[in-house]
Amino acid sequence: MNENTKSGSKPVPVRLRIGTRGSPLALWQAHAVQAALATALAVPAEAIEINVIRTSGDQIQDRALAEAGGKGLFTKEIEEALLDGRVDLAVHSAKDVATFLPEGLHLAGYLPRADVRDALIQKAGKGLDALPAGARVGTASLRREAQLRRLRPDLKVELLRGNVHTRLAKVREGDFDATLLALAGLTRLGMADAASAVLDTADFLPAVGQGAVAIECRVTDPDTNAAIAAIACRDTGIALDAERAFLTALDGSCRTPIAGLATVEGDSVRLRGLVMTPDGSDAAEIAERAPVSEAARLGTACGEILRASAPARALGL
Numbered sequence: 264m265n266e267n268t269k270s271g272s273k274p275v276p277v278r279l280r281i282g283t284r285g286s287p288l289a290l291w292q293a294h295a296v297q298a299a300l301a302t303a304l305a306v307p308a309e310a311i312e313i314n315v316i317r318t319s320g321d322q323i324q325d326r327a328l329a330e331a332g333g334k335g336l337f338t339k340e341i342e343e344a345l346l347d348g349r350v351d352l353a354v355h356s357a358k359d360v361a362t363f364l365p366e367g368l369h370l371a372g373y374l375p376r377a378d379v380r381d382a383l384i385q386k387a388g389k390g391l392d393a394l395p396a397g398a399r400v401g402t403a404s405l406r407r408e409a410q411l412r413r414l415r416p417d418l419k420v421e422l423l424r425g426n427v428h429t430r431l432a433k434v435r436e437g438d439f440d441a442t443l444l445a446l447a448g449l450t451r452l453g454m455a456d457a458a459s460a461v462l463d464t465a466d467f468l469p470a471v472g473q474g475a476v477a478i479e480c481r482v483t484d485p486d487t488n489a490a491i492a493a494i495a496c497r498d499t500g501i502a503l504d505a506e507r508a509f510l511t512a513l514d515g516s517c518r519t520p521i522a523g524l525a526t527v528e529g530d531s532v533r534l535r536g537l538v539m540t541p542d543g544s545d546a547a548e549i550a551e552r553a554p555v556s557e558a559a560r561l562g563t564a565c566g567e568i569l570r571a572s573a574p575a576r577a578l579g580l
């Protein structure tokens with residue numbers, strides 16, 4: 264219980280400042296964290312401010328992110344605001360958070376994870392099987408590209424960047440026959456019905472962190488850490504510890520097609536990992552289980568095993 268809910272005591276003014284990108288998806292996620300914090304701390308939503316921060320990633324639209332310098336692009340300016348004390352916490356799609364964080368910052372918790380799967384969006388037909396030979400699929404994700412090529416070497420996979428609305432419009436207008444998007448993002452934007460099919464994780468493995476909302480703050484800020492702990496989802500934290508350790512062991516950047524998914528089942532956590540050559544011609548997979556207390560070690564061990572595989576060597580990992 265915090266100061267504001269103790270009866271009789273004088274309320275302590277709570278003021279937390281959230282830093283976020285300004286995209287509709289980012290704003291939805293920031294509002295979800297704001298609402299959860301307001302409830303947990305028993306304060307009005309206005310006590311949790313939302314500050315929109317423009318990132319370099321928002322400004323680059325013409326290149327694959329891997330070319331432009333990786334996923335840190337969506338978090339750099341927000342992390343600078345955290346380190347300067349201009350905001351107290353940052354809300355990100357966990358998938359977009361770089362493998363290594365700046366000194367002094369950490370991921371203090373996650374909202375309960377949404378659906379982790381990728382959705383296929385196409386005008387005609389449902390699943391991947393319905394795509395005609397040679398169909399043009401737009402994506403900016405090396406992981407989606409490699410898995411698509413692996414399953415359907417006949418498809419033409421081409422660069423398609425931009426926010427969810429832009430990508431859906433490109434398919435609607437016929438510039439592409441199909442695209443792939445995280446179902447979680449579509450759902451948050453109220454557009455889940457745009458999905459023609461949802462791809463089973465057995466066939467198509469999501470990105471590390473997909474569907475999870477991560478909350479970052481300064482390591483040395485006890486009030487903010489306590490507030491985040493009050494809303495953090497334990498199972499999502501365990502799964503993300505395993506997945507992010509897996510990514511760290513592979514030193515995965517945006518240039519490496521890597522997929523990974525951990526799930527908590529009772530007292531144990533199961534991790535599936537996949538590393539591929541960009542053209543999908545070679546891939547190495549792993550699936551292992553460990554007690555939840557060993558989540559990070561499980562991720563590291565799986566990453567190290569895959570790092571010794573042929574596709575990883577082809578990528579210079």
Ligand SMILES: NCc1[nH]cc(CCC(=O)O)c1CC(=O)O
Nearest residue numbers: 356358444445447448473474475
């Ligand atoms: N790279 C952009 C991004 N970051 C998070 C999501 C979706 C929401 C999520 O995975 O939590 C998306 C869009 C997409 O990949 O379709």
